[in-house]
Amino acid sequence: MTAERDARPDLKGLTLQELERFAELLGEPAYRGRQIAHWIYQRGAAAFAEMTDLPQGFRTRLADAARITTLFPVTSVQADGGDTIKYLFRLADGPTLESVFMRYEDGRRSVCISTQVGCGMGCTFCATGLAGLTRNLTSAEIVDQVIRVQHLTGERVSNVVFMGMGEPLANYGPTLRTIHLLNAPYATEIGMRHLTISTVGMVPQIRRLALEHLQLTLAVSLHAPTDELRDQIVPINRQWPIAELLAACREYVALTNRRISFEYVLMEGINDTTALAATLGGLLADPPGLWHVNLIPWNPVYGLQYRRPAVERVEAFARRLRERGISTTVRLERGVEIDAACGQLRRTHGPEFADTRKRANA
Numbered sequence: 001m002t003a004e005r006d007a008r009p010d011l012k013g014l015t016l017q018e019l020e021r022f023a024e025l026l027g028e029p030a031y032r033g034r035q036i037a038h039w040i041y042q043r044g045a046a047a048f049a050e051m052t053d054l055p056q057g058f059r060t061r062l063a064d065a066a067r068i069t070t071l072f073p074v075t076s077v078q079a080d081g082g083d084t085i086k087y088l089f090r091l092a093d094g095p096t097l098e099s100v101f102m103r104y105e106d107g108r109r110s111v112c113i114s115t116q117v118g119c120g121m122g123c124t125f126c127a128t129g130l131a132g133l134t135r136n137l138t139s140a141e142i143v144d145q146v147i148r149v150q151h152l153t154g155e156r157v158s159n160v161v162f163m164g165m166g167e168p169l170a171n172y173g174p175t176l177r178t179i180h181l182l183n184a185p186y187a188t189e190i191g192m193r194h195l196t197i198s199t200v201g202m203v204p205q206i207r208r209l210a211l212e213h214l215q216l217t218l219a220v221s222l223h224a225p226t227d228e229l230r231d232q233i234v235p236i237n238r239q240w241p242i243a244e245l246l247a248a249c250r251e252y253v254a255l256t257n258r259r260i261s262f263e264y265v266l267m268e269g270i271n272d273t274t275a276l277a278a279t280l281g282g283l284l285a286d287p288p289g290l291w292h293v294n295l296i297p298w299n300p301v302y303g304l305q306y307r308r309p310a311v312e313r314v315e316a317f318a319r320r321l322r323e324r325g326i327s328t329t330v331r332l333e334r335g336v337e338i339d340a341a342c343g344q345l346r347r348t349h350g351p352e353f354a355d356t357r358k359r360a361n362a
Ligand code: SF4
Pocket: 119, 120, 121, 122, 123, 126, 127, 128, 129, 130, 164, 165, 166, 167, 200, 342
């Protein structure tokens, strides 16, 4: 039986209250739901048989009535002396997705997770965008990336960034549910301020998220300071141009009191001139001190013709922004030697890309 055709409800992705209710529906006391939550979210159990403090008869009834989605690790590659590990996981219905674990000297343990298989946003410089959208992930499949990584590394994850494959706000419901699960004391208990959602700029969903009044961190992928250029490299800009996006961002800040950071992938000769840096600085000058810019030199993607700018060009761009009073950091992607660009590992190792690789090598 494949999970796609499996009509049994998935207990992974349910809240504590929902699990308690489910236990009661099977004729058990509510506290059994808490035991199940502990096994699923904290112990990483993949089968009811592992839940040894539940009565045998209840475990059998659970296995008949429900399932637990679990990702299957296909491969992993390491970089930065083992401090960066990129995992490729297979879903029950076949496609693969990527998650990246990063260990930092200050003690943080961060995981970058995916919210969709592929992505429909079509950003022209992105390996994930190249393949288009296959499907949305369920909240079970999103949260299990963190649970699997904790299980595989034996380390507790302190931060989660929704910056892997897919546009999180295009899969709004499951993403929000995952945020609450990651934050819940009965699940992974990661502080809300340690959760970061990255969006390419879906204006209505940014407004909707603002109304949730969450203390998470929002990162907006800007990549260009003019509509003319952004229309070309971030096609969603044709639907929600920069002025509309910034208006939604201002509303978001007003409602949540949280600062937004803008991600800007630098590609040589495309969006990395100091003139464009000055334009970007002007765009973000009002109100002063509100915005932060994160510059990310582009990581090579097999099959794409863009180039990563030289360090001097990156520094000149950052300098020009700082001169305009914009708080700016340069983020050097970790694991450059391991297909660091999002979607790359899937293209080089995912079984669903085997034909594409064969054709390319022929
Ligand atoms: S950059 Fe992000 S939003 Fe754009 S295509 Fe890639 S995954 Fe999708």
